[in-house]
Amino acid sequence: MDAIIGFIAALTLSLLSMAGFAKYADMGVRNIQTSAIASQGRVIDQAAAQYVQDNAAALAASVPVGGAATTISVNTLQTAGYLPGGFSANTAFGQTWQVQVSQPTAGRLQTIVMTTGGNPITNTAQLAGIAAQIGAEGGFVPYANQGGNSAMSPSNANGAFGAWQVNLGASGFTNAGSGHVANLLAFTSQQSNANYLYRVSVPGHPELNAMQTDLSMQDVGGTAHNIAGANNVTAGGTVTGGKLVSNGDVNAAGNATINGTLSAAAGRVTAWNNAAEGGVITMQGANGVNMYVENLNGTLRLVNSPWNAQLLTVDQSGNTVANGGVSSTNAPGYGQTTLNQWGLASTGDIYVEPANGHNLNLSTTAWNGTGQLNSQFAQNWFQHRVVANEYLQVNGGASPNTSCSPNGIAAVNADGSGQWLNCVFGTWKPIGGNLLRYGKYTATHGTYIPAPSCPAGGTAMIVVTPANFSVDTTTTVNYGAWGSGPWTVYIVDGASSPLWGATAAVGTYCGY
Template sequence: MTFLKKGIWQISDASIGLEVGLFCFALIVVPLVYEFNKDQQYSTAASHALRVEKATQKYMMDNALRIGSRATATSPYILGVPELIQAGYLPAGFSETNLFSQRYHTRIVQPAPLKFHHMIFLTGGAPLSLSAARKMAMRIGGSGGYIEGGLAKGVMGSWTEPLSAFGGYNPGEGHVVIAGFFSQASGKNDYLYRHSVPGQTELNTMKTALDMDKNDINAVNTVNANKVKTNTLHATGSAQIEGALRSGDDITTDGWLITQGDKGWYSEKGKGGWHMTDETWIKAINGKSIYTSGTVLGGYVKLDNISVAGAKCNENGLLSRDASGAILSCQSGVWKGAAGGNLSRAGVNALSVESTGAFHFVLVSISSRFFAVDGSHTAMANFTLSLNGRVREQITNGLNVRKTGGGGHYWGYDTVGVVQKQYRLKIAQGDHLRVALSSAHYHLSSDIRIDLSN
């Protein structure tokens, strides 16, 4: 009989126990590690697919017109990753395949105008079991699914879609799909479209206030608005306003303030202003008076209002004219002729005057020259004062000469006589007065002056 030593037996038992433990560990841990790695692959592939789905959705929103013009209910619009990269919806370095070497094939159909339905198919590459496809679809989310029995099925039976809806395209059992459920281009997003869509004006319509956060809006052609509220309005060109322009402060201009039509400047408070209705006159609105503490300078002054001399007036200092154009001024509440209310005229031997107003006094001044005659004599000149052809007064201007002393001498006498008479007569505007020589003796000539006054 052979006997083993005790120490050798103990070493052999320990080795056997270690081997058994390692074997059990491998049976448990290795499958777990394998499944963990697979799950990581499914998650990575799902993340990759979601990026493609997001880019596809954005492409569809931005290119609704283009897709709508090509896709029908039975003829799909085909889209792939290369097109998304080229259009800038995916970065240039984005891989066209996932880690299973599967490519993306998107089909977009249009069951109704601008109502799109799309499906993203993963094609080719390493085949996946139905179990693997389900796991990957679950990581994609509610739109994730897989192909089984000729149908596209959502995870956990959430949806089912026949492949015939996309032209019968079928990449094979176990391939993952991403379904874009029926969506109206204007109903599934609140994006403001950059381009017009026929029959869908709401795609270019804001439903709330637009806050630009102090940024600019450039290259605008026309802004149509009910109201524009701004701190500063700066226009480098013309500004055309069809309605009223209201300013709470001054309006200044480096050029002309030009009005069109018959309007001009109007003071709402004072109910007056300036305007022009022709090429000649600047007119005061509502017949307003003009007041200035400075000077009014003009070529002519035209008085349109006709007054009657002797009639009452409202304010001293007012100027007017009579029907013949003679100037009248308001003095002591009465319209009077010019030159302080007097009218003066002069003539030789006969003088006719037309009254420019109403007067009450007539002053007649006559200076007569006579022949120089030796010896005592009487020189005279007789005149008549007529009003409107009727003789009202007789005026005589004469010299009485009495010669004394011895004969044989020549006496030189004054040859000029002067007479002045004032009469109270009621003279109206337009009346005619005349002073004329009626008879004379030793008369040469006479200077006559008429003064009318009140």
């Protein structure tokens, strides 16, 4: 009878395990689908962005302004060499990738990479997960009130984590319907706005013949070239060269010695002497606001327009004091700001803020993993995830079953064993619970069982469970262990006679 009950229990546990395995197997397949579709999306996004950039002029001339978007197929990208010939145009759901390009205003192209047809992705978590794995441009066409969010509408394409939203119909795009992927390339700043200078006229697009940055007539070899055949040349600022030509005032209260070119673009430079302090150069901007550079008894200082605030000073030893923020851009190598000894001090908060999602990199000059970052702050706050590419070492020690605060903090056992503890409901507990198994044995009567080496605060314990034996069902079976660790297992009948054919499963534990 006991054997039948044991068989039924084992069968029940097996069925429960199979159900759990099926659940996790399904999750694994879904995760693989998500990664595969996201990888496809990133490749097509890159190809589409390059295609639109290279063909910006032709698209600007052919895509109707404010009208329906033009569709570009995967086959077109393959034929033009932007995608390999073997690249599949379909996703794991049978949906087909395509590129749609609209022109909301003249000369500005907006591109969406979207899947169409096939089977809609009905698992909304997977749909959002695909968009998130694609990146900032990743998005999808949601279901109505998806996730309980009333702002989710099938008429829009939404970016991952709400990064962006586009009304597809109003923007001229063809809506593939809920459960499809939609990536907005304009979000990545890779989207071409037709910012090329053309030597021929493009009908309806005068901006393609307008310069939007400085023009240099010196080639990469250092050779300067001429501009010939010009009619009228109009410059809003100063034209500099072998001769200084100015359409405005050039004022110098003292002598001016110029060995090269002095140019003041739409502004003025005035030199004068402040008898009480030293020489001053006044630089006036095009907006009429002045800045003053002064030599104050050998210290260079920058003074604001009202002459009531010192902005920057540099003394003869190179010591620099800035009374505002200091920004460093386009630094050569890994940086251009050097701090000697203690280096940086402040009477207030100090902020280091890389712009636009860039990284803050701290290292020794060799970038070889030497040196240490030492913090003497009372607490170090990280608002988001902490990632360690090697090991996480915790030196704070605690003792099990003592009080702690707040819940969730971690420490190591103060006995030096390396056991990790975490604060649960105000008490230090081992990670894993109050009862941790350290050993597992199969024993017969008289088997010696060693005690586990418990870290401080733990008590060695043993559990003996009958495993396999056959006796007269009318007799008594006693099993257990003698001792307090180490132990000796006993399996005897009612007369205390050993049952030599019987075995027991033995587990040793540390209890807290």
